[in-house]
Amino acid sequence: MVNSIKEITQAIMADKQNKSFTEKNIEPLFAAPVTARINIVGQAPGIKAQESRLYWNDKSGERLREWMGVDADTFYHSGYFAIIPMDFYYPGKGKSGDLPPRKGFAEKWHQPILDLLPDIQLTILIGNYAQKYYLHQKKSVKLTETVKDYKTYLPDYFPLVHPSPRNGIWMAKHPWFEEEVVPDLKRHIQKVIKK
DSSP states (O other): OOOSHHHHHHHHHHSGGGHHHHTTTOOOOOBOOTTOOEEEEOSOOOHHHHHHTOTTOSHHHHHHHHHHTOOHHHHHHSSOEEEOOSOSSOOOEETTEEOOOOTTHHHHHHHHHHTTOTTOOEEEEESHHHHHHHTTOOTTSOHHHHHHTGGGGTTTEEEEOOOOGGGHHHHHHOTHIIIIIHHHHHHHHHHHHTO
């Protein structure tokens, strides 16, 4: 039984699955303040985030904070936000973007971390990997359907499309996202952090 985030971090680094990263002294990138009220589950850190040691440190992060209605200071320093991606290491480059998070990673590490975060009231699920895992969905379920039906998963989960600039085409095709979903996300974030 691990009793602290420090112990979990050490256990993650000692895990053979992460040997190629820890040999290069790369620590897992996640955030789990004990005061967190909102957990943000994305895919995995991008290379820029991993190198700068700062999660969501890119254009996607800027857009995510805009959608959430919080500034960078609140996002990084308020203690309201846990960042627990499906993989805590950059998985590498694939043919069309980053590779998927490694299988089995979330299963191994998410629950021990969440056990140490008693005040999580809302989990934001960004993208297919997080949604399939946390919502126990079949592969055939489409991300667009899940995001459009976001109210079904409240109050515990709020599914989102990835805020990557690459998703501009998706957003142009689905104007309801910025018209309905984003304002509701902002309301839910404010409700949780103002309690």
